[in-house]
Amino acid sequence: MNVTQMYRARQGEITPAMETVARSEQLEPEFVRSEVARGRMVITANINHKNLIPMGIGLNARCKINANIGNSKLSSGCKEELEKLDMAIRYGADTVMDLSTGEDINTIRQAIIDHSTVPIGTVPMYQAVEEIEDPLDLSGRKILDVIEQQARQGVDYMTVHCGILRQHIPMAMDRTTGIVSRGGSLMAQWMQRHEKENPIYEHYDELLEICQKYDVTLSLGDSLRPGCLADASDKAQLSELAILGELCKRAWEKDVQVMIEGPGHVPIDQIEYNVKKQMELCHEAPFYVLGPLVTDIAPGYDHITGAIGGALAAYYGVSMLCYVTPKEHLGLPNAEDVRNGIIAFKIAAHSANIARRFPGVRDRDDEMSKARFSFDWEKQFSLALDPERARQYRMESMPEELRNDCTTHHCSMCGPKFCSMNISHQIMDTAQNQ
């Protein structure tokens, strides 16, 4: 029995998951079904992820955001990761990737899946490498075993580095920052040392069988994404993208859902080209990009750098943005970094969704504007992407005696005499009386 949403869509079935997606996107259920059938939308919903609220990712749905969490050998554990998960869901991450590479990978992942109502993604390669002595001892069998184990646990989508081939490695050798994908660099080294083709590429059909069995969505990783502006849109990146397009078609032949991962670091003037090229080479499969970062000189603020690139990418048709936190290029994010990264990317995705005029998406903005003009501070806080921070900033900038007074018809920016909204109300009143 084939359980994938894609298979069922192709059989003409509107599944409960498709109905849920249709409701939340304000789309017709039949339209959702047809988008899933042709691969332009994925519903990342492993049959073993029991408490999941299904969610659609694709060109004709609102752009989503993903938050990466996970520990490393140097930092964090299960408690901290569940705290990050809570933070991520609370501030509006649409999916969460557990990228743990440290201790207790299996335990942490199970805890995360059990706690999460949003889809969980992983990069199985990390666990595979963690469980062997030397990354060079990796084998196709080992990777497939880990993938099957994670699929059984209920992972909804998985990044696999099967698009980087031996022929690509020389293309990356004169890059400014080489290969910056963790899984991609490990895979490249393995191919170089063994003088063999990419084992996940070689075992791709077996991989598809596992994905089909649990309805795991494949997220085809871009091992050769640029790690800096200087390497953007180069031959290495685009050659791998063409292979991802081929692998996408092979997955669709087996009714396996697919997303395509994308860069990375891209100057503003190359973002539209990158999105259009992906659509062309990968048959409009959902594009899932990391950032992209539009400058290299802002460590400590790369959530902003990435939000600029992400907003543009989403405007041009990217389906999901992977967030970047302020710690990018510097260290592993903590819970507060997760919060800052999520809000920055919520802003990026939401502002693009407004510009793409998805139904109902600007309503919250209009409500906020009305609350501003009526000095309804409590409503402004409740409509804010981060109510706690909005309240805190308002309070800390008011003079002592007004600190807890949320009824004033001004803030400390202009004070009562210069508040343009107050004056506007007076003008409107006078105009009505005239």
Add this chain to the structure above:
Amino acid sequence: MNVTQMYRARQGEITPAMETVARSEQLEPEFVRSEVARGRMVITANINHKNLIPMGIGLNARCKINANIGNSKLSSGCKEELEKLDMAIRYGADTVMDLSTGEDINTIRQAIIDHSTVPIGTVPMYQAVEEIEDPLDLSGRKILDVIEQQARQGVDYMTVHCGILRQHIPMAMDRTTGIVSRGGSLMAQWMQRHEKENPIYEHYDELLEICQKYDVTLSLGDSLRPGCLADASDKAQLSELAILGELCKRAWEKDVQVMIEGPGHVPIDQIEYNVKKQMELCHEAPFYVLGPLVTDIAPGYDHITGAIGGALAAYYGVSMLCYVTPKEHLGLPNAEDVRNGIIAFKIAAHSANIARRFPGVRDRDDEMSKARFSFDWEKQFSLALDPERARQYRMESMPEELRNDCTTHHCSMCGPKFCSMNISHQIMDTAQNQ
């Protein structure tokens, strides 16, 4: 004797200020002269601002950023404002506007001009209103007196609200957030109550004489800029913009330099239209926009919302971005907010300048990428827009024993085993040996 840069440019003179601008922009001095002569570039340099380093703002120069500082009736004084000025210059503001509306306006402004190597802008209306009992007692004479006094002090550019006319007021009456410009709302109320035309519009020729005398650049304010997405690109906004285009021509006839101010709150899909429209109606005079903010629901993070809109606006040809701080819509920013606002807008302007391929502008990015790939942490910090924060984030996320070690070939994100750059080096070494 006519002292303005525009007059001298039109006489064929390449002034020392133009030479300085040419050097910093990597442009030909004669090209700078011709841009100033035709009004497409301004050099905001009051003859009485003695320690100024001249700087060019225009379509064919790198996009600049402005930081607003200034106290309000509810908060801050001279000491705090000088602290904000230092912060602004340190983190790279190209100009600073003193928007004080509280106590000691004159003293604060003089202190700021004396301390500042970057151009200082003001909104003279604030002082004019502050010095009278009731804003409705304002007169053309009073405003001109304040403008002349500030010009004598050395203010390099001034926002004047002379484009909002009586005919425009009804257009703003059914807006969601009314008139959100402080000066604009005061002017509208004055016109409505007195049933007279805008006094600065009426006294425009006298205003131009003062500007000519000290070479004050006019920054024609957009009193009717939208205060929310719902009001963007409406009739009120565009009708005023057409008047600003007329006033621009009249200023150029007297060799007075002009910038045009712009929104505000604009959805991503309307930004290009707004920039092109301004160029058309205002004869390519430098466009100086506030943000623009691309969503209304992110109070506490509007520096990010504005950086997204600003990057796009700059990419389409805006000449200067006025920053927005995290406190926007909530209160008066403090020094830390100024820092966050500046860095966000440096990112926006710089990433647009890269995309517009101004000479040499990407060099720092490429140096940063090389420093990353060679694990030269100290160089990474020194090339960062905010060196202190980059260092702090790196340190706080490393384990205790490595906290002060900036020689490691990894960070806490991936740890030593999974560092893709490390693996890339190994791959490159092997490739070379093969």
